[in-house]
Amino acid sequence: MQKTVLITGATAGFGQAMARRYAAEGWKIVITGRRTERLEALQSELAPAPVHTLCFDVQDKSAIDDALAGLPDEFAKIDVLVNNAGLALGLDPAQSCDLDDWETMIDTNIKGLLYMTRAILPGMIKRKRGHVVNLGSVAGTYPYPGGNCYGGTKAFVNHFSKNLIADLLGTPIRVTNIEPGLCESEFSIVRFGGDADKAAGVYEGTEPILPDDIAEIVYWTTALPPHININSLEVMPVDQGFSPFAINRK
Ligand code: NDP
Ligand code: 8X3
Numbered sequence: 001m002q003k004t005v006l007i008t009g010a011t012a013g014f015g016q017a018m019a020r021r022y023a024a025e026g027w028k029i030v031i032t033g034r035r036t037e038r039l040e041a042l043q044s045e046l047a048p049a050p051v052h053t054l055c056f057d058v059q060d061k062s063a064i065d066d067a068l069a070g071l072p073d074e075f076a077k078i079d080v081l082v083n084n085a086g087l088a089l090g091l092d093p094a095q096s097c098d099l100d101d102w103e104t105m106i107d108t109n110i111k112g113l114l115y116m117t118r119a120i121l122p123g124m125i126k127r128k129r130g131h132v133v134n135l136g137s138v139a140g141t142y143p144y145p146g147g148n149c150y151g152g153t154k155a156f157v158n159h160f161s162k163n164l165i166a167d168l169l170g171t172p173i174r175v176t177n178i179e180p181g182l183c184e185s186e187f188s189i190v191r192f193g194g195d196a197d198k199a200a201g202v203y204e205g206t207e208p209i210l211p212d213d214i215a216e217i218v219y220w221t222t223a224l225p226p227h228i229n230i231n232s233l234e235v236m237p238v239d240q241g242f243s244p245f246a247i248n249r250k
Contacts, residue, residue, distance in 0.1 A: 017214065077127060089191060131173065134161050135157070137181075179234040
């Protein structure tokens, strides 16, 4: 039976790479994002693979509900939901950063993920099959200066994913939280308000993880035998490590 994956945030980075990966495996794919032209370009690129595009903002609950209600029958039975749409805005300290940026991160990374999950889970349970893959981050586990609200949203994703596993015990539905570290995509360009040079500096002199690497990992978690659930998977490039605690000395 041909399976269906719905990927949020498929207009760039990880989501776009995942669409290509699932298309290569012969899945039906629903790609979402706010940029229609990119969704259509990806659909054309992947043709003749069965791809359906849905343009909506994950912050908008009724837009999500309308978009999902309008899914054609052949794309409506979602086997895998990848809650990938998300963003970081800024790297300023909590005491001086923009409160609107915090709200956007919360509305996108937390509330958008909740809306999508709540809309799609009942169908999965009814069909007795499904897998929710969430994009968390190392930022949800390890603090760093300027990570404040972004890290907080990803800590939410981590804990919510595990609580979903608790609620879904006794069903065949799987839940996985992928927690990447340094990965080159449009992520840093968005974080720095479109400053591509500043974003490039984040990866300078390193070999970061690339969107295709994350797509491979996500696909692998969903292709495992159905009795196996990868609860969480933390992944960093070899060029990334840890620092000791920072100490303020008088
Ligand atoms: P990109 O910026 O390359 O892609 C982000 C995607 O999210 C885009 O397709 C964008 O689509 C979509 N998106 C953002 N906001 C919204 C919204 N309000 N509604 C709908 N779609 C939205 O980033 P990545 O691919 O790197 O990031 C994907 C996920 O992985 C994010 O959740 C991020 O936090 C997480 N992550 C990224 C890491 C990294 O270093 N790159 C590391 C760890 C986690 P559009 O603009 O068209 O709406
Ligand atoms: C993205 C990784 O370290 O920039 O989630 O927060 S990091």
